[in-house]
Amino acid sequence: MPDLAMSYRELLRDQVGPSLRRCGFTGSSGRWTLRDPTSGDVAVVQAQGSRGNSAEEVTFFVNLAVVPQPWWRYMVDLYAHSGEPKEYHGVWRDRLKRLGPEPVGRDEWRFTDAISAHAVGAQVADLLTTTGVPLVRRYLDRSTVLDYLRTRDTSRLSGGEPLAVVLSDAGPSPELDTVLETLVASLTPDSSLALQRKVERLLDWTVANAAR
Numbered sequence: 001m002p003d004l005a006m007s008y009r010e011l012l013r014d015q016v017g018p019s020l021r022r023c024g025f026t027g028s029s030g031r032w033t034l035r036d037p038t039s040g041d042v043a044v045v046q047a048q049g050s051r052g053n054s055a056e057e058v059t060f061f062v063n064l065a066v067v068p069q070p071w072w073r074y075m076v077d078l079y080a081h082s083g084e085p086k087e088y089h090g091v092w093r094d095r096l097k098r099l100g101p102e103p104v105g106r107d108e109w110r111f112t113d114a115i116s117a118h119a120v121g122a123q124v125a126d127l128l129t130t131t132g133v134p135l136v137r138r139y140l141d142r143s144t145v146l147d148y149l150r151t152r153d154t155s156r157l158s159g160g161e162p163l164a165v166v167l168s169d170a171g172p173s174p175e176l177d178t179v180l181e182t183l184v185a186s187l188t189p190d191s192s193l194a195l196q197r198k199v200e201r202l203l204d205w206t207v208a209n210a211a212r
Contacts, residue, residue: 004058007117012047015121016062016128020045023133033084036140040069043136045128046087050108058117059110062124064132065090066139070169070209071162078201091162092139092148096124096132142166154179155186157195161202168206176210 012030025032030047043066050059067085075081075089087093095107109124111117139145146166152159160183167176183199 004053004055004111004113004117007111007114008049008058008060011111011117011121011124015118015125016047019125019129020133023129025133031086034136034140039140039142041140041142041145042067042069042072042085043140044085044087044090045132045136048087057110057112059108061107062096062109062128062132063087063093064096064136065093066136066145067091068142068145068162068166068169071165073209074165074205078205091166092145094135096127098123098127099131155182157183157198157202160186161198164202164206165209168210170210172210176206180206 013028017028017032020027020032023034025034025043025045027033032045034043035041036043044064046063046065048061048063050061053059065087067089068091071091072081072085072089075085081089097106100106109120111120139148146163149159149163149166152163154160154163160179164176164179164183167173167179180203183202187196187199
């Protein structure tokens with residue numbers, strides 16, 4: 001029986017990793033990063049194996065993300081995150097998808113033996129070079145990621161929090177004030193104490209960061 005776990009590791013090590021390193025990424029073991037030298041923002045490409053993998057078939061995903069430097073500092077300061085940014089820390093996240101008309105399953109990569117693993121690895125490596133890396137580089141641009149965050153619902157903490165944090169890196173601004181005021185106004189007498197405290201900590205952190 002083929003060792004598909006070994007084929008998966010080889011696919012990442014010998015095909016995906018080298019293609020990303022040629023694009024300026026560093027890393028290994030299924031996680032690679034690219035840091036913008038000016039802003040310090042980090043792009044992350046991270047492979048994620050399916051929980052349903054078996055000795056007969058392996059399915060995995062290639063996650064893409066951008067973690068702005070102020071957002072990571074905020075995660076460290078307020079949520080005690082440590083180490084290096086992971087894909088799930090991203091304020092912008094996506095998955096590498098195959099080109100084609102099919103609406104479902106384009107972000108799933110599957111193989112059943114060493115031959116199909118090598119073919120999938122070649123496809124992933126090529127698509128990262130032509131599509132995935134240019135996409136994450138686009139969102140490494142601070143103005144682009146801010147434009148994306150502005151499209152989210154800033155009356156909810158999940159939308160307003162990252163926008164306020166990233167905006168605060170450029171100092172005080174009317175836009176930052178508006179985002180914070182919107183979040184405060186969204187609190188009601190029924191809002192949980194935990195949510196109220198999160199908004200309070202966000203206010204304190206962003207005001208202090210904007211004043212740096």
